Amino acid sequence: AQSVTQLDSQVPVFEEAPVELRCNYSSSVSVYLFWYVQYPNQGLQLLLKYLSGSTLVKGINGFEAEFNKSQTSFHLRKPSVHISDTAEYFCAVRINDYKLSFGAGTTVTVRA
Amino acid sequence: DAGVIQSPRHEVTEMGQEVTLRCKLISGHNSLFWYRQTMMRGLELLIYFNNNVPIDDSGMPEDRFSAKMPNASFSTLKIQPSEPRDSAVYFCASSSGAGGYTFGSGTRLTVV
Numbered sequence: 001a002q003s004v005t006q007l008d009s010q011v012p013v014f015e016e017a018p019v020e021l022r023c024n025y026s027s028s029v030s031v032y033l034f035w036y037v038q039y040p041n042q043g044l045q046l047l048l049k050y051l052s053g054s055t056l057v058k059g060i061n062g063f064e065a066e067f068n069k070s071q072t073s074f075h076l077r078k079p080s081v082h083i084s085d086t087a088e089y090f091c092a093v094r095i096n097d098y099k100l101s102f103g104a105g106t107t108v109t110v111r112a
Numbered sequence: 113d114a115g116v117i118q119s120p121r122h123e124v125t126e127m128g129q130e131v132t133l134r135c136k137l138i139s140g141h142n143s144l145f146w147y148r149q150t151m152m153r154g155l156e157l158l159i160y161f162n163n164n165v166p167i168d169d170s171g172m173p174e175d176r177f178s179a180k181m182p183n184a185s186f187s188t189l190k191i192q193p194s195e196p197r198d199s200a201v202y203f204c205a206s207s208s209g210a211g212g213y214t215f216g217s218g219t220r221l222t223v224v
Contacts (some may be wrong), residue, residue: 034212036215041217041220042217042218043116043118043203043205043215043216043217043218044203044205044213044215045215046212046213046214049211049212051211090155098143098160098162098167098168098207099157099160099168100157100212100213102154102155103154104154105154
């Protein structure tokens with residue numbers, strides 16, 4: 001079975017500093033990988049996705065992620081965060097033709 | 113495109129009452145998902161519809177929960193009778209393929 005592990009439950013970071021959110025997946029087959037962001041009292045919004053092709057994926061709001069097959073990782077990065085990036089971030093892997101398995105989430109708190 | 117629309121945004125009800133949550137899909141999307149989000153269990157898939165047909169309802173907690181999709185653009189999730197442990201945020205999401213889901217803003221249900 002495919003699953004996702006987000007290695008950090010809480011990440012505090014200062015404004016304009018870089019941030020990396022770690023995600024590892026377990027899979028023996030081809031994978032589709034996703035990062036979602038959830039702002040307070042809102043639904044999940046797709047940040048970026050890896051389906052195939054280039055292993056470096058660029059998403060919205062300046063985020064990017066790198067698919068590393070050998071390390072089974074899909075870490076999310078942003079070189080300079082803003083206060084508005086304070087949110088919960090979820091990594092997900094498609095485990096069959098329709099179902100996503102979500103990680104437990106990482107709460108990012110950006111401080112001035 | 114107005115996105116996935118859920119109603120109501122908030123629902124407070126007494127134990128034993130019937131609760132109906134509503135979801136309007138994005139036009140052209142043929143897959144619909146109902147998720148439940150709690151602090152303890154994270155995001156759980158309750159049920160998946162494809163082309164209005166329930167494909168996977170293995171996540172529905174018990175017989176008190178039922179979901180319908182009477183047409184291609186609308187779905188309901190009903191809890192009867194409701195219990196305090198059903199308190200959660202319920203999300204509807206739709207998809208048109210492998211590219212990920214579009215989530216609604218959720219319904220925050222509180223059963224007292």
